[in-house]
Amino acid sequence: MTTDAAGTRKLMRMVWCRRLVADLRQNAEIDAIIPPDYVAVQCSYFEKSQDRNWLVPIHQDLSIPVAARVEHAELSGWSEKEGELFVQPPVSVLERMVALRLHIDPCGMEDGALSVVPGSHALGRLSTEAAIALRSERGAVVCPVSQGGVFAMRPLLLHASSRATGNSGRRVLHFLFGPPQLPFGLRWSFSG
Numbered sequence: 663m664t665t666d667a668a669g670t671r672k673l674m675r676m677v678w679c680r681r682l683v684a685d686l687r688q689n690a691e692i693d694a695i696i697p698p699d700y701v702a703v704q705c706s707y708f709e710k711s712q713d714r715n716w717l718v719p720i721h722q723d724l725s726i727p728v729a730a731r732v733e734h735a736e737l738s739g740w741s742e743k744e745g746e747l748f749v750q751p752p753v754s755v756l757e758r759m760v761a762l763r764l765h766i767d768p769c770g771m772e773d774g775a776l777s778v779v780p781g782s783h784a785l786g787r788l789s790t791e792a793a794i795a796l797r798s799e800r801g802a803v804v805c806p807v808s809q810g811g812v813f814a815m816r817p818l819l820l821h822a823s824s825r826a827t828g829n830s831g832r833r834v835l836h837f838l839f840g841p842p843q844l845p846f847g848l849r850w851s852f853s854g
């Protein structure tokens with residue numbers, strides 16, 4: 663399996679990963695967040711430490727993994743990562759997605775925790791300028807998560823993370839869930 667500096671995005675193909683999704687869905691609090699018909703469509707692994715350090719500027723997650731290209735005026739930003747195809751669907755699709763971040767290690771304030779702009783997920787797709795302006799106006803909240811904790815977010819929530827200065831490996835499994843069907847004849851590249 664190939665990885666970039668931060669990790670890999672292709673874990674849903676692994677049996678252990680699909681079993682972990684099933685286990686997560688047994689949890690009553692998670693079950694209350696993920697609609698029963700939703701499918702897990704992606705799992706990314708991120709690792710961050712003083713030795714394997716990286717930062718992510720403020721952004722929204724706008725791309726979803728799909729099986730094949732479909733020409734439609736509302737689909738843009740086609741890209742390929744680790745051999746998988748991604749597209750930016752309209753906001754009506756993105757605002758239905760849910761991400762869960764399962765923290766394998768403790769993630770304190772110094773470990774490159776996510777910082778988020780509260781309420782930004784409800785504002786649709788934001789330009790970089792609008793994102794930066796909104797962060798200045800509303801402020802960003804750093805979100806430490808304890809070991810084994812799960813952080814739930816909408817992919818449209820503005821988020822960023824700093825380099826780690828602490829001692830955690832800050833390993834995170836980032837799951838993306840969505841509705842079983844996509845519009846425009848799109849299909850998930852993988853769903854479980």
Ligand SMILES: O=C(O)CCC(=O)C(=O)O
Pocket residue numbers: 708718723774775776821822823834836
């Ligand atoms: O884990 C992080 O620090 C950032 C992850 C991220 O930006 C993303 O999943 O889009």
